[in-house]
Amino acid sequence: MSSLLEQLIDALRCLPGVGQKSAQRMAYHLLERNREGGQRLSDALKEAIERIGHCGQCRDFSETPLCPTCASASRERSLLCAVESPADRLVIEQATGYRGLYFVLQGRLSPLDGIGPRELGLDQLAARLAEGEAKELIIATNPTVEGEATAHYLAQLARQAGVRPSRLAHGVPLGGELEYVDRGTLAHAFGSRLEVES
Amino acid sequence: MSSLLEQLIDALRCLPGVGQKSAQRMAYHLLERNREGGQRLSDALKEAIERIGHCGQCRDFSETPLCPTCASASRERSLLCAVESPADRLVIEQATGYRGLYFVLQGRLSPLDGIGPRELGLDQLAARLAEGEAKELIIATNPTVEGEATAHYLAQLARQAGVRPSRLAHGVPLGGELEYVDRGTLAHAFGSRLEVES
Numbered sequence: 106m107s108s109l110l111e112q113l114i115d116a117l118r119c120l121p122g123v124g125q126k127s128a129q130r131m132a133y134h135l136l137e138r139n140r141e142g143g144q145r146l147s148d149a150l151k152e153a154i155e156r157i158g159h160c161g162q163c164r165d166f167s168e169t170p171l172c173p174t175c176a177s178a179s180r181e182r183s184l185l186c187a188v189e190s191p192a193d194r195l196v197i198e199q200a201t202g203y204r205g206l207y208f209v210l211q212g213r214l215s216p217l218d219g220i221g222p223r224e225l226g227l228d229q230l231a232a233r234l235a236e237g238e239a240k241e242l243i244i245a246t247n248p249t250v251e252g253e254a255t256a257h258y259l260a261q262l263a264r265q266a267g268v269r270p271s272r273l274a275h276g277v278p279l280g281g282e283l284e285y286v287d288r289g290t291l292a293h294a295f296g297s298r299l300e301v302e303s
Numbered sequence: 304m305s306s307l308l309e310q311l312i313d314a315l316r317c318l319p320g321v322g323q324k325s326a327q328r329m330a331y332h333l334l335e336r337n338r339e340g341g342q343r344l345s346d347a348l349k350e351a352i353e354r355i356g357h358c359g360q361c362r363d364f365s366e367t368p369l370c371p372t373c374a375s376a377s378r379e380r381s382l383l384c385a386v387e388s389p390a391d392r393l394v395i396e397q398a399t400g401y402r403g404l405y406f407v408l409q410g411r412l413s414p415l416d417g418i419g420p421r422e423l424g425l426d427q428l429a430a431r432l433a434e435g436e437a438k439e440l441i442i443a444t445n446p447t448v449e450g451e452a453t454a455h456y457l458a459q460l461a462r463q464a465g466v467r468p469s470r471l472a473h474g475v476p477l478g479g480e481l482e483y484v485d486r487g488t489l490a491h492a493f494g495s496r497l498e499v500e501s
Contacts, residue, residue, distance in 0.1 A: 109351045109366055116347035119340030120318075121332045127320070132351070133390050134319045136364060137409065140352050142317030147348035149314035153307045153330070154338050154345070166334060168307055192331050211335065 164226055165209040166191050181205045186243040187259055189213050214255040234266035241269045362424055363389050363407040379403045384441040385457055387411050411444060412453040432464035439467045
């Protein structure tokens, strides 16, 4: 086995969820069937790593100092939505009609992993809330233990700045069957039932 | 979403088994947590694609015109093992004590996909068998319909050149349980039972 091939297989293992066997299959696939695709991937990786940084305002990935969303004149500046990751931001942007701005934490509070308010840029968020432009902070962290703790912290931060905090609704997913919804979600949905309007 | 990021996600989809969601997760992971690994992957891909070609003798991947195995003086030159892919070659090399040479078909006979003897380099194999150096052709194609057809063709080729063809033994895998072995394998193992030597 050639050592360049070994290096390639080893390098492919830096991808999440890719072990030795998958890396081997990927390397063989690229070399046997798709050298062009491999070349394009190499170039795209190099370009992205060199040129993608973070938006100075929302901390999302951006090629420019200010990302297109933050720079846009057509977004509603009184709404700010805090999400854990760029992927969460993307899914909200695609699924909802939200037209406000975002703040990407790039993580969640996790003291055991050494991730505190500073790592999440919460001083930057506090300064932004203090500016008074935002009227509502929509907290869209994940409904996990750490996500909830982060949400709690963010809500306090908002209240201190006189900004109204809000949280995504929890409950039974649309199209789901009650039988297969997990107990915690069902209990929550039952407890926060809403009166049916006529 | 920045367009370089879109390009990266798109390029990652050339990897086997990677769809839109996984590609997105990979891109975010590399950009957020492992830019160094991503850079290394970019370099390894570029190097591998530029410099890895095929061995002129066994058709395996090689950085040099003749791969280290074919060039080695310590391999037994009377044994030739035909495999479908470089991955098969690797697994035989790692699992068995085989010290002969290889011939990598880089595929299997599959007329419907336009893969015939020419695509598998069988003229090259026939010429090599005719040289008379090899005494035995070990046919290690996969036990699939196409693999079996390829094996049949290779066996004929060997006989024409006066070389003894052989095939990997089929049967119940070691460590497997009879209850969970598929019917075809069990029927084959039953039919080709061997007398127990005392």
